[in-house]
Amino acid sequence: MQVQLFDPAQLEPGVGSKRRFFVGVMVLLVTIPAIVLMADLHLRTGYDGWKLAHLVIFAVLFTLLVFGAMQAVVGYMLRVQGGDTIRISQSVDWAEDRGPLEARTAVVMPICNEEAGRVMEGVRLIYESLEADGRLPGFDFFILSDSNDPNCWVAEEVAWAGLVKELGAAGRLFYRKRRGNVNKKAGNIADFCRRWGSQYRYMVVLDADSIMTGGAIVALARMMERNPGVGLIQAVPRLVNGETIFARLQQFASRLYGPVFTAGTNYWQLSEANYWGHNAIIRLAPFIKHCSLPELPGDGPFGGRIMSHDYVEAALMRRAGWQVWLAASIEGSFEECPANLIDFAKRDRRWLQGNLQHLRLVFGPGFHPLSRMHFAMGILSYLASPLWLAFLVLSTAIAWRFKATGLTPLPVDSFAELVTWRFETQAVLLLSLTLGLLFVPKIFALLDLRSRPEEVAAFGGWLRLIAGIFIETILFTLLAPVLMLFHSTFIVLTLCRRSVGWKTQRRGRDGQSDWRESTALHGTHTLIGIGWLALAWWINPMLAAWMSPILAGFILSITVSYFTGRIAPGLVLKRAGLLTCPEESRPPNELVRLEERLAERHRQDARMPGPDAGLVNSVADPYVNAVHLSQLRAKDNPAPANEARFAELRRKLLRQGPAALAPRDKLALMMDAESMTELHRELWASSTADVAPVWQQALTRYSRAEEKTFPGSAGELAMGM
C-alpha cells in the first residue's frame, strides 16, 4: 500500500494558524459561558473588589483548565481517525527507508553527581540496542560529567573504564569531566559542541535517567535525514521504573493520558514545538550557530545564566528558521521520575526559577509567537499555584464577608437572561463543569483505549484500569494542594532572591521519603490546613465541605507524602496489579535487562561508600589512579607557588588523611595530574606508620589473596573496600 508521506518543508503557514484558531475558539466556547456563570453568581450577591479579583483569577485558571482538556479532546478525535496526517513521523516511509544512515550522530549524556552504576547501565543498554540493530558504526557516545563530588567522579571513571572494557567500546564511548561546571547542563552541552560538535551532524541528548532504544534513536536520526529543514525533534519519554506509589502514579497517569495529550499538542504546535531538554535529537550546525545562550544581565532570580535552557534553545532554533517538532508516536523513549513528593517539589523549585526567568524572553526580539506562548505557558504552569491559592483565599474571604452581612442572595434575575436557574443550581452547575473538565482527559483516554484491547490488558484489564484511575484521582487530589503551597512558597523565595542550588535528583531506593523530612517540610502545611478548616467551619460548614478535598490534602500532607514516597506500599499496589502500565506488565527487553543489571549491581554494592572512598581509591589503586590520570592534563609550566601549595596539601593528605583537607582542596588535588601521580607513588613508598589509618587500610586491602579483576565487582573500587 502506498503510504501518503508528509513533507514538513511543504507545510503551509496557514495550516498552523487555522489549527490554533480552532483550538482557541473551542477554549473560548467553554470558557466564556463559565465566566458568565461565575460573574452571575457574584452579581446575585452584590459586586465588590474581592469578587472582581475572584472572577479574574477564576477566568485565568479556568482557561488553563479548558485548554488542557481541549488538547485531550482534539488528540482523541485525531487518534480515532487514525492519527494526524501532519506529524513528523509521517515524513518517513518506515517500510522502505531502511538503508544505512550516512550522518554521524553523537549520543550525549550530561551528568552531575548521579549514581554512576545507573548511568553506565543506561548507556550500555542504548549501546547494545544500537549494536543489535547493526547501526552502531554511525554513533559515538559521550558521557559529559560535571560531577564535583569526588566519590561520584571516581565512580564514574571506574564504571566508564569497565564499560569500555566489557563492550570493547574504546574510541566510541567517551567520558569527559569538566574542570569547572560553568553554566551547568547548558554549559556542559555547549562545551561538547565547541570541542567535538563539528564532527557530527546530529546530537541525541539524554538525561542521566534516560533510556532510548536503538530503534528510537535510529528513527529520530532518520527523520532528521529525511527533513533537512528540521532543527530539533523531541521524542516523548515514557515514565518507567517507578517503585513508590508517587512514582507509579506519575507513570500511570502519563502513560494513560499522555497519548491523547501529545496528539492534541502536536495538532496546534506543529513545526513550532518545544524542547524538553532530553530524549531529543538536534541538528548540530544550527544549534552551534544560533543556540548559544546569553547571560542575562544582572543577578538574582531573573539575571545571570539561563536555568531552563531547553525552551530557550527551541525558541532560538525556531527564530533562526529551523523547524522544531514533537515526535509523539516514537516508541522506545523512556525516563524515570522523582520517587516522592518532596523530591518532585525540589525539582520543581529549580524549574520554577528557570521558567520565571523566561519573563525576560517573552518579549524578546524575533521569537515566533508560539515560542513566546511556550515561555508564557511555562511561567503560567507555576504561577497557576499562587493564583489558585489566591482564589481559595478570596473564596474564604467572600464567604466570611457574606456571613458577616447576614444577607441572602439578591432576588435579581440572572444577567444571562436566557437561563433562569436558582443560585444553588447555578453554583452546582459551575462546580460540575469544573470537575467535569478535570475528568475530560481521563474519559477521552479511556475512550481512546476501547479500540486497543491488548493495551487495556497490559494496563491490567478494565477493572484494574478504572480502579487505578480512582486511586490516582484521590491521591492527586490530596497531593495537588500541597504542591500549590510549595510552588507559592518557591515563587516568594525566588522573588526574595533566595537562589536555587543544583541538587541531583535522588533515584531508586535512595529516593524514598523519610519521616523526619516529611514532618519538617509538611508540618506548616498541616497547621495551615487545620487553621483553615476551623475558619471555614466557623464561617459556614458548607464552605468547609466545599474546601474539604483541598484542606484534607494540607492536613494529611505528612502521611500522604511519606507513604506515597515509600517503596513498600508501592510494591503492594504493584502486586495487586493496580497503577500498572504496559511498560511494567509487558516491559520491553531493554527495561528488563536494565532492571536485572541494576539488581545485580545493588546486590554487589550493598556496602555504603566511605566518605572519601573516591579520593582514597584514585590515589591507592594503580588502575583507578591511571584511569583518573588519563583524564587530566599535565601543566606545562606550573607556578612555583602552586607547586608548593600542592606539595603541602599532599603531605597533609597522606599524614592526616582526607578528613584534614577542605573539600575544595581535595578537588584541587584530584584535578592536578602531578599531584595524583606523586600521591600514588608517595603512598606506596611510605612506611605504614607514616600515613593516616585510612591509607593503611587502603594498602592492606590488597593483602588478600582473593582474585580481583578490573574494575572488579560493580563499584568495588569506588566503594572503598
Added chain:
Amino acid sequence: MEVMKAQPLLAAAAPDAHWGVATERVEHYLRAHRLRGDDRVARLAKDIIEVARARQRPGAEPVAAAMETAEACLMAWLGSLIPADDHDLRPLLAKGRVALALGGVPDRWPEYFLRHHRPPEELVRVMRETGLSCGPRVKLTHMSPSPENFAPAGRRLPWLAISQGPLPRVMTGLLLTLTVIGAAWSAGL
C-alpha cells in the same frame, strides 16, 4: 627468569625484618595490579626485592627502595611494550596501566608480567592499541550567544525581585502589608 631491571646496582644495608615489610608491600602492589597466584606474586616480589637490596642507597628505607625499584621495573617493562617519549615517562605509566587494566593483561598473560620473555604479538598489540580518551581529536568550533536575546523592557525585570539587604526587605514587607490592609479596608471587609 629474571625480572626486568631498571638501574645499576648499589650496596645493600638494612635489617632483614625491614626487607620483610618491603617484600610484603611489593606483593600488595603486584596484587593491586590484579596479578593472580600467590606463588607467582611471591616469586616476582622476591626478584624485585633482590634488585632493590642490591641497589639500595645508604639510609634509604627498604619499603621506599623496594617500591622505587618496583615502579622502575614496571616503567621499563611498559616501555618495552609501548613506544614512549624518552623525556617524560610518566604518561607512559598511566597509559600502560590503563592498557593493562582494559586489556586484562595480568589475567591473560600473567607469566609475562614484568618479565623479560619475548611477549606474544597479541599482548604487544593490546598494550599499544588499548586506551581511554575523553573524545576524538578536538576540532574547536566557535559557539557564542547572539548579541541580544531579550527585549529592552525585559532588562527592568530584576526590579520585580525584592532587593537584598534588610532595609529594602522591611520596606517591601511594610508596603505589601499596607496594600493588603488598604485593599481590605476599601472593600469594606
